[in-house]
Amino acid sequence: MNIATSAPADPAVLAARQREVAAALGAVLPPHCVLSALEDTRPYECDGLAAYRQLPMIVTLPESEAQVVAILNVCRQLKVPIVPRGAGTGLSGGAMPIVDGVVLSTARLNQIVRLDPYSRTAVVQPGVRNLAISDAAAQHALYYAPDPSSQIACTIGGNVAENSGGVHCLKYGLTVHNVLRVRMVTIDGDVLELGGEALDAPGLDLLAVFVGSEGMLGIVTEVTVKLIPKPATARVIMASFDQVGAGCNAVADLIAAGIIPAGLEMMDQTSSRMVEPFVKAGYDTEAAAILLCEADGTAEEVEEDIARMSAVLQQAGASAIAVSQSEAERMRFWSGRKNAFPAAGRISPDYYCMDGTIPRKRLAEVLAGIAAMEIKHGLRCANVFHAGDGNLHPLILFNANAPGEFDRAEAFGAEILALCVAVGGTITGEHGVGIEKIASMCVQFAPAELAAFHAVKRAFDPARLLNPDKAIPTLNRCAEFGKMRVTGGLMPFAHLPRF
Amino acid sequence: MNIATSAPADPAVLAARQREVAAALGAVLPPHCVLSALEDTRPYECDGLAAYRQLPMIVTLPESEAQVVAILNVCRQLKVPIVPRGAGTGLSGGAMPIVDGVVLSTARLNQIVRLDPYSRTAVVQPGVRNLAISDAAAQHALYYAPDPSSQIACTIGGNVAENSGGVHCLKYGLTVHNVLRVRMVTIDGDVLELGGEALDAPGLDLLAVFVGSEGMLGIVTEVTVKLIPKPATARVIMASFDQVGAGCNAVADLIAAGIIPAGLEMMDQTSSRMVEPFVKAGYDTEAAAILLCEADGTAEEVEEDIARMSAVLQQAGASAIAVSQSEAERMRFWSGRKNAFPAAGRISPDYYCMDGTIPRKRLAEVLAGIAAMEIKHGLRCANVFHAGDGNLHPLILFNANAPGEFDRAEAFGAEILALCVAVGGTITGEHGVGIEKIASMCVQFAPAELAAFHAVKRAFDPARLLNPDKAIPTLNRCAEFGKMRVTGGLMPFAHLPRF
Numbered sequence: 001m002n003i004a005t006s007a008p009a010d011p012a013v014l015a016a017r018q019r020e021v022a023a024a025l026g027a028v029l030p031p032h033c034v035l036s037a038l039e040d041t042r043p044y045e046c047d048g049l050a051a052y053r054q055l056p057m058i059v060t061l062p063e064s065e066a067q068v069v070a071i072l073n074v075c076r077q078l079k080v081p082i083v084p085r086g087a088g089t090g091l092s093g094g095a096m097p098i099v100d101g102v103v104l105s106t107a108r109l110n111q112i113v114r115l116d117p118y119s120r121t122a123v124v125q126p127g128v129r130n131l132a133i134s135d136a137a138a139q140h141a142l143y144y145a146p147d148p149s150s151q152i153a154c155t156i157g158g159n160v161a162e163n164s165g166g167v168h169c170l171k172y173g174l175t176v177h178n179v180l181r182v183r184m185v186t187i188d189g190d191v192l193e194l195g196g197e198a199l200d201a202p203g204l205d206l207l208a209v210f211v212g213s214e215g216m217l218g219i220v221t222e223v224t225v226k227l228i229p230k231p232a233t234a235r236v237i238m239a240s241f242d243q244v245g246a247g248c249n250a251v252a253d254l255i256a257a258g259i260i261p262a263g264l265e266m267m268d269q270t271s272s273r274m275v276e277p278f279v280k281a282g283y284d285t286e287a288a289a290i291l292l293c294e295a296d297g298t299a300e301e302v303e304e305d306i307a308r309m310s311a312v313l314q315q316a317g318a319s320a321i322a323v324s325q326s327e328a329e330r331m332r333f334w335s336g337r338k339n340a341f342p343a344a345g346r347i348s349p350d351y352y353c354m355d356g357t358i359p360r361k362r363l364a365e366v367l368a369g370i371a372a373m374e375i376k377h378g379l380r381c382a383n384v385f386h387a388g389d390g391n392l393h394p395l396i397l398f399n400a401n402a403p404g405e406f407d408r409a410e411a412f413g414a415e416i417l418a419l420c421v422a423v424g425g426t427i428t429g430e431h432g433v434g435i436e437k438i439a440s441m442c443v444q445f446a447p448a449e450l451a452a453f454h455a456v457k458r459a460f461d462p463a464r465l466l467n468p469d470k471a472i473p474t475l476n477r478c479a480e481f482g483k484m485r486v487t488g489g490l491m492p493f494a495h496l497p498r499f
Numbered sequence: 500m501n502i503a504t505s506a507p508a509d510p511a512v513l514a515a516r517q518r519e520v521a522a523a524l525g526a527v528l529p530p531h532c533v534l535s536a537l538e539d540t541r542p543y544e545c546d547g548l549a550a551y552r553q554l555p556m557i558v559t560l561p562e563s564e565a566q567v568v569a570i571l572n573v574c575r576q577l578k579v580p581i582v583p584r585g586a587g588t589g590l591s592g593g594a595m596p597i598v599d600g601v602v603l604s605t606a607r608l609n610q611i612v613r614l615d616p617y618s619r620t621a622v623v624q625p626g627v628r629n630l631a632i633s634d635a636a637a638q639h640a641l642y643y644a645p646d647p648s649s650q651i652a653c654t655i656g657g658n659v660a661e662n663s664g665g666v667h668c669l670k671y672g673l674t675v676h677n678v679l680r681v682r683m684v685t686i687d688g689d690v691l692e693l694g695g696e697a698l699d700a701p702g703l704d705l706l707a708v709f710v711g712s713e714g715m716l717g718i719v720t721e722v723t724v725k726l727i728p729k730p731a732t733a734r735v736i737m738a739s740f741d742q743v744g745a746g747c748n749a750v751a752d753l754i755a756a757g758i759i760p761a762g763l764e765m766m767d768q769t770s771s772r773m774v775e776p777f778v779k780a781g782y783d784t785e786a787a788a789i790l791l792c793e794a795d796g797t798a799e800e801v802e803e804d805i806a807r808m809s810a811v812l813q814q815a816g817a818s819a820i821a822v823s824q825s826e827a828e829r830m831r832f833w834s835g836r837k838n839a840f841p842a843a844g845r846i847s848p849d850y851y852c853m854d855g856t857i858p859r860k861r862l863a864e865v866l867a868g869i870a871a872m873e874i875k876h877g878l879r880c881a882n883v884f885h886a887g888d889g890n891l892h893p894l895i896l897f898n899a900n901a902p903g904e905f906d907r908a909e910a911f912g913a914e915i916l917a918l919c920v921a922v923g924g925t926i927t928g929e930h931g932v933g934i935e936k937i938a939s940m941c942v943q944f945a946p947a948e949l950a951a952f953h954a955v956k957r958a959f960d961p962a963r964l965l966n967p968d969k970a971i972p973t974l975n976r977c978a979e980f981g982k983m984r985v986t987g988g989l990m991p992f993a994h995l996p997r998f
Contacts (some may be wrong), residue, residue: 118755118860163704176704190947197858202927202936202943203971204952205662205675208707229757256617258728300803359696361617428701437701444701448689452959453703459954472702 017100018057021080025060025102028070033108035059044085044103048150049093049436051406056083056097063108065183065191065221072219073189075102081465084215086126086158089150091353092434094162094214094470104219106157112136113222119197120227121180126157126220130164133225142227145172148430149338157220163212165430167263167337170388171296172228174430176211183222184210187461192218209456214432215467217460231296234262235306236333239313240287240320244268244371247289248363250316251387254293255360257312259305263294264388265337268367271384271395272336275343281336282329284320291318291387292337294330340384341395348380348397352409356417358425360390369419370394377412379405391429392420418443433471441471442478450475516599517556520579524559524601527569532607534558543584543602547649548592548935555582555596562607564682564690564720571718572688574601580964583714585625585657588649590852591933593661593713593969603718605656611635612721618696619726620679625656625719629663632724641726644671647929648837656719662711664929666762666836669887670795671727673929675710682721683709686960691717708955713931714966716959730795733761734805735832738812739786739819743767743870746788747862749815750886753792754859756811758804762793763887764836767866770883770894771835774842780835781828783819790817790886791836793829839883840894847879847896851908855916857924859889868918869893876911878904890928891919917942932970940970941977949974 018036025034035041036058046053057080062068075082081101088095097103110127117140122133130151134143147166148154154164160182165174172178181195195207210217241247247266254261267275267290272283284290291313295305310321324330344351358366367383374381382395396412398405417427417440427433427440441450453472457464517535524533534540535557545552556579561567574581580600587594596602609626616639621632629650633642646665647653653663659681664673671677680694694706709716740746746765753760766774766789771782783789790812794804809820823829843850857865866882873880881894893915897908916926916939926932926939940949952971956963 118751119858120755176707186947186951188947190950192945192948192951196925197923201925202932202940203948204712204955205707205710206951206955208675208704209955211704213703252617256619298803300799304797304799359618424696426695426700433701441701446691448685448687449691449702451689452685452691452705455958456703456705456708456955459958460951 014057014100021074021078021102022058024074024078025058025071028074029060029062029067033061033063033067035061041103044088044097044105047085047088047090047093047095049091049096049434052093052096052435054097054099056103057100059103059105061105061108065185068104068185068219068221069189069191071102071104072185072187075465076187076189076463079463079465081468082219083467084157084161084219086155086161087129087150087153089154090158090162090432090434091355092428092432092436094432094434094467096435098468106155106220109157109221115140115227117142117227121197121224122227123222123224124156125222126160127155130154130156130159133227137227138230140227141230143230144225145169145178145228146175149341156223156225160211160220160223161213161215162430162432165386165389165391167265167386169430170264170386171260171262176208178226179207179211179223180226181224182207182210182220184218184220186218187463187465191221195224197224212432214434214471216457216471217466231262232298233302234294234296234330235302236263236292236294236324236330237306237309237313238283238322238333239291239293239318240284241289241291241317242287242319243317244289244367245364246317247291248367248387250291250313250318251363252360253312253316254309255388257308259309259312261293261305261309261388262296263292264386265292266290266383266385266387267292267337267340268383270380270382271340274347274382275336275340278343278346279336279339281332283336287319292333337384340382344382344395344397349399349401350397350409352396352398352413354392354394354396354413354416355429355431356392356420356425356427357429358390358392358420358423360388362423362425363387363390366392366419366423370416373412373415377408379408379412381412386429389429390425392416414440435470438471438473438477441473447475447478450478513556513599520573520577520601521557523573523577524557524570527573528559528561528566532560532562532566534560543587543596543604546584546587546589546592546594548590548595548933551592551595551934553596553598555602556599558602558604560604560607564684567603567684567718567720568688568690570601570603571684571686574964575686575688575962578962578964580967582966583656583660583718585654585660586628586649586652588653589657589661589931589933590854591927591931591935593931593933593966595934597967605654605719608656608720614639614726616641616726620696620723621726622721622723623655624721625659626654629653629655629658632726636726637729639726640729642729643724644668644677644727645674648840655722655724659710659719659722660712660714661929661931664885664888664890666764666885668929669763669885670759670761675707677725678706678710678722679725680723681706681709681719683717683719685717686962686964690720694723696723711931713933713970715956715970716965730761731797732801733793733795733829734801735762735791735793735823735829736805736808736812737782737821737832738790738792738817739783740788740790740816741786741818742816743788743866744863745816746790747866747886749790749812749817750862751859752811752815753808754887756807758807758811760792760804760808760887761795762791763885764791765789765882765884765886766791766836766839767882769879769881770839773846773881774835774839777842777845778835778838780831782835786818791832836883839881843881843894843896848898848900849896849908851895851897851912853891853893853895853912853915854928854930855919855924855926856888856890856928857919857922859886861922861924862886862889865891865918865922869915872911872914876907878907878911880911885928888928889924891915913939934969937970937972937976940972946974946977949977
């Protein structure tokens with residue numbers, strides 16, 4: 001654990017700074033919007049990556065865009081770093097505070113401004129929960145498609161910051177594909193609107209660069225999202241495989257057959273045996289791997305897709321195939337998948353959830369590589385993941401109280417990500433880089449590419465006040481990490497496999 | 500016509516500069532890759548926006564990525580502006596040369612590097628023609644979806660620069676949705692790879708900002724595109740309407756019914772009467788407007804979609820509905836649409852093709868507004884456009900030899916674009932900004948938004964050597980244009996309608 005902070009060493013200096021900044025913020029915000037007492041700031045000391053904690057100097061809870069502008073103006077003038085925060089469900093430490101910084105929580109910007117069933121859009125403030133959008137749209141038989149596991153709690157502002165996905169993003173896309181416009185405040189206190197209702201927009205596509213920028217470019221104050229019609233029906237296939245590799249190849253075969261399932265998830269035997277006693281989803285715990293393949297649409301479309309998918313799965317060597325016969329059974333099949341992470345807590349004191357993405361056709365090879373790493377590091381790993389996207393979520397099981405296990409889990413995780421990069425994939429599918437994977441960014445990108453990221457960051461935030469030291473490592477840091485990619489002159493990627 | 504160039508007034512100074520730069524380029528490129536004789540550079544003096552012409556100082560035709568790097572190094576060191584050029588089919592003057600600049604043509608970077616039917620991707624050099632990708636993929640029953648009208652000639656590098664669309668982009672997306680990775684050279688001579696095979700990538704989404712950046716951020720040397728399966732079959736409906744407004748509302752109704760046609764095009768009576776004698780497509784020239792609605796997929800899917808679309812069109816008041824009964828008839832129905840622009844040349848000495856995008860539900864209102872402008876400016880306008888995307892292509896008909904008509908056509912065009920912005924749309928759907936619409940960018944964007952574009956441009960190209968004075972107007976230029984948006988403090992967009 002080696003997190004960069006700009007911590008002043010002296011508590012007296014920090015206390016004086018806290019008084020100075022709190023006074024300046026108090027001059028522009030109502031008192032209940034500025035928290036600096038320890039009991040008030042404690043809940044903000046970490047996000048979902050709870051292994052990393054840091055108390056913030058001050059927490060602000062703006063209630064309007066004008067207050068967001070005021071906070072940014074104060075912080076810019078006093079050179080205070082700002083960490084934006086949604087619901088704090090992020091898994092990569094993107095919302096971890098800075099010791100002499102301000103946390104800007106969007107919790108009170110929680111209004112649905114407008115919902116238009118005709119244009120199928122909703123305009124919402126950043127603190128609106130992901131699921132609350134779909135709940136509000138349900139009366140029009142519409143919903144907001146991206147569905148991260150945390151969708152009950154996580155907010156659309158956080159989804160924009162992380163470019164969140166979910167079980168259905170294979171068919172319906174990530175946040176970036178479902179957001180039309182973002183209204184945001186720059187560190188200079190300017191309000192910009194990025195994107196628009198049209199399919200294309202002139203000028204540079206700053207909306208796409210903003211989505212997934214992990215709070216480094218500005219503070220979201222309003223998001224316009226697409227709503228889509230709820231499918232008339234959905235059914236899910238559970239297919240068993242005697243070999244993990246055969247299940248992996250079936251995933252590639254389904255996509256190669258031109259089928260885009262509404263969801264295509266895989267669980268290995270470690271995962272199904274971890275989940276089944278807890279959830280009783282009806283999983284085949286004798287199978288080396290199971291696939292869950294969903295079809296949605298009209299009844300006719302679903303029947304046709306289920307038949308086509310079943311044929312491909314059988315051809316690929318499935319040892320058993322079950323199709324949900326009712327909505328209750330469909331929900332039961334999914335319940336095990338959705339509860340896999342909590343179930344891990346029942347068989348292991350701690351677990352470390354990784355998030356790498358690889359080309360689908362390398363799935364079998366990478367899972368075999370992870371199995372070899374289990375032996376090398378002496379730790380078990382459960383694999384339950386978005387197979388259709390090639391988005392792995394290896395759960396490394398360990399006991400933080402056993403000497404050395406935390407370090408071995410970290411090394412295991414870094415090795416998984418390096419393997420993802422080596423086969424042409426990436427170090428994160430949907431959880432972001434945050435502080436957790438900043439070193440792995442040095443493996444993923446060449447120095448000239450990191451320099452391009454920094455140049456764009458500087459264009460928005462030259463003083464590096466917005467969520468500094470997250471997401472993009474400095475070249476110095478990569479040099480310290482010792483794994484900076486060495487490029488061969490003109491062709492930095494030539495030595496790596498391309499697919 | 501008021502185009503900013505950095506023209507040295509003195510021909511002798513220009514000739515000396517030409518010798519200096521040609522010698523420097525000649526030292527790093529083979530002789531046939533550097534053109535400076537008038538007869539060699541003449542073909543590059545304009546792109547598809549032929550009303551604007553400028554001879555370049557020098558044209559380069561690199562044959563490898565290493566040569567692109569060498570050209571950029573020379574130009575950076577000698578401070579020579581560079582205008583990248585694909586096939587020169589662009590309609591907004593994005594490839595118009597600069598008097599003391601170098602044109603970098605990608606014509607000789609024309610190899611298909613790799614085509615992988617399993618991962619459904621093709622890796623191609625930028626000078627490969629759009630249609631050549633689909634031709635190469637046809638043996639695997641795959642194709643590249645974006646299909647601009649110029650697809651026989653236009654290149655993938657140009658498509659990336661303009662984020663090109665086409666008749667099918669309503670269903671299959673624009674270039675940005677169909678490109679996975681771009682390899683490019685920065686003005687510093689660094690080679691970067693943007694994007695990747697995975698659905699999401701860590702770091703900032705520089706691929707999306709690069710696509711559509713009109714040659715201002717770097718030179719493309721390789722593009723990885725998605726290929727998709729050719730639909731088994733396709734049929735098209737031709738629906739007639741007695742009122743333009745009823746046809747417009749039918750477009751919104753189709754989308755609101757949850758149908759995404761493979762193509763959804765509209766022609767008004769001026770257009771159908773312009774085209775029919777020339778193409779004999781079988782159009783209903785008595786109708787005030789006709790809609791062409793295509794369905795593609797399996798035979799069952801197509802039958803179902805055709806039935807659903809027909810029902811919606813009838814409900815919306817279609818006076819006649821014809822469905823293509825054969826592939827030959829389908830091609831005939833489309834032939835009129837695809838030849839509308841050439842047909843305009845038969846009824847008018849000149850025409851000016853506009854390209855604005857609006858929310859679909861404002862179509863009827865905007866077309867009525869354009870009809871009123873026809874009277875005001877004393878010029879006819881034919882409307883033939885991508886109705887499903889809300890992407891208008893008004894063809895303003897005029898005679899450049901009649902005194903004042905060119906100026907009236909330009910004023911008419913600017914007024915159409917201002918109306919598009921006023922109803923919540925944009926000044927370009929797919930043709931780009933280039934030099935043509937740079938003043939309209941001042942209408943579209945607030946100063947803080949233009950400043951954000953410039954900041955990102957500076958991040959890539961601080962010396963402003965890559966396609967300078969295109970696409971993003973300076974604030975000075977907007978002030979001269981006299982139409983800079985005035986923002987009301989914190990809420991620059993609050994006074995405009997949002998949908």
